[in-house]
Amino acid sequence: MKILISIVTISFFFGQFVFADFNQAESLMKKSDCLACHSKTQKIVGPSFEEISKKYKNEKNASTQLTQSVIKGSQGKWGAIPMPPHPTLNEKDAQTMIEGILSLANTEENSKKKEKNEPEASTFDPTTVTQVDIEKGQFYFEGRLRFQNRGPSCIACHHVKNDAVIGGGILAKDLTSVFSRLGGRGVQAILGQPPFAVMEQAYLDHPLTPDEIYALVAFLNDADQKHLYQTPKDYGAGLVLSGVFGAIVLMVFFLFIGARRKRFSVNQDIFKRQIKSQ
């Protein structure tokens, strides 16, 4: 009997382990949009699953806490970029995912071996980018080319320090070094699935196509690489001097126009000789 009980107990625990399987979690995550920002081993926009499992390894109620984070969204634990809420996920699925992720801490070594065999899916490769892609991306950014689904052009809110771009918006972050910060996949992920509330709303009904995303990433990568060499022109004293010169030219112009004005009354000579009381 004791043996029977212990078998049941062990199998129960074992079952628990089987239940908290990462593969099953991953298959669920593929159905949702999790993998746009997260991967198993690498930081994209959000932290990698391994990092998460490491951080929460020793916390007791990590599972419920993270489940809530997934459903309601969270911010501040991994940096400024927020995790968007997923209210459509049901709690059971979310918990399955979280426990799958947390289980990684135990099976880390195995997964590392596996990881090496995994091919990198649709990663941006700077070496294959052509000048045409970059230019196309620049046009998309500036709005000279309209996005296929009529989404707003990047320049409306963002700026990039690049000689080709004149002046972008200052409503959102400067994207000059976005490539260094987030990497190709990160930028790709954000463009495909914007995690920021305003950007999400802006592209909700006007999603970017993969081609457009590719071109934009190519452009941002290019801008990132070049930005060190692109300094604003220094006019020095010439700027002030040309301003002064321009003002003088305008003054002379206005004086010339105003000189023809009828400034005095026809009766001026009569008024002049009139006796004044004050």
Place this chain on the structure above:
Amino acid sequence: MNVRSQVSMVFHLDKCIGCHTCSIACKNIWTDRKGAEYMWWNNVETKPGTGYPTKWEDQSIYKGGWQKTEGGENEISLRGAGKRKGLLNIFHNPNMPVIDDYYEPFTYKYLDLIESPSMDDQPTARPVSLITGRPIDIKMGPNWDDDLSGTQDFARKDPNLENLSPAEQEAMFQLERMAFFYLPRICNHCLNPACVASCPSGAIYKRGEDGVVLINQNVCRAWRMCVTACPYKKSYYNWNTGKSEKCILCYPRIEAGYAPACMHSCVGRIRYLGVLLYDADRIEQAAASDDSELVQKQLDLLLDPCDPAVIAAAKENGIADSTLHAAQNSPVYKFVKEWKLALPLHPEFRTLPMLFYVPPLLPVMATIREKIKDQKLHDIAKDWEDTWLYDTSTQELWGAIDQARFPLKYMANLFSNGDQNLMKEKLLKLMAVRIYRRHKTVGDVTEEKSNQVLKEAGLTPKMAEAIYALTSLAKFDDRFVIPAAHREQAIEMMEFTGDVKGSTGFGFKDQTAKRGL
């Protein structure tokens, strides 16, 4: 033939006594407001004189009115505006009169007279500016040169003296020879208004049904191009509301069947108001015609309201029967077309003014000639005990028009674009009527002579009687033949009145115009 109707006017200058009642009536009704103190929609000037604003007739200063386009055949363009000039002077209007060209409006501190404490000197009411509110020295008024006051500064600088020789000018201002007459002026409600053409905002329009030129206060954007463009300087800028304003021919009164305030109040009964029918198709041609035929072309525009063809064309254009009837009884038509007594003021501005003046006979009445010794003088001729003789009798009137103490040339510069013969023709007619009436009433002129002068002037005794009656005896309804206003029809042409059904009036009461700057 594109027949339109216009409520137009005749001023009989011989009857004007220069009392300024018209100006005051207009002021009290329309321009007794802040920002409008300096405006005189109606003013009375003494001629010769520089007028109000000073030297308004001199377009080399103010650049008003139309001129023939250089190189263009029968084309006219605005003297002070136009596409290129407009672009060069955008936001800048160099030829506008300054306030001192009008005058700085003033009042007196009358309360100082009452509230002054007891003291050795009499209290005085100091003049204060109506613009700044501060005490000022009065420099000028709207009729500062009234009755030839300040002749050296004003009358001698009259722009109409331009074509007169220095000797002629000198003769005009000799003390014994001096003569003057009054010239009441309101907006001419021109057929080819320069103000309408110049407005960049399109705020000015000529009302279709009666030809009154109006400025829409809601559309006016203070460009003040109309102030420059109007050669008669009858568009004024209200510095308080930031809108331009002008004579509205008392259209609310006309619509109600009353005569305009200035005409109603006229003491000398010099003013006549009536409908004229004109051919709108020929306006451009008339305005662009040569200097010599400008007056005639303008008078040719006016159509005979009894002509069946004109009546048919008028009805086709939707002119109401009441308007046609008014046109047939119009005193203006009689003066201008039937008797050919009236002329427009300064036709050379090419705006085709629709206010006509019967030129004054009075300043030319007394003739001047060298006294011939031992000649028997007429009983009423005045002998001034020197070599000059002023003959105010009718005996020698006929042959004396050329020797009139007031140069014909001056009058021709005012009313007929320098055409002295045209001027003489009008004066002869006026004189013929006088001689005819003198035969009738005094009897010292023979019937033979009176009939002869009438014939020479191109009048018949019947016409002379009619002229005499309308000039001297006319009652209110003879002087003002105002057609019933069909405002509702005019409005319906432009807007659907059903939208405002149930609201007061026609529902076109706009809010008070707000400053548009």
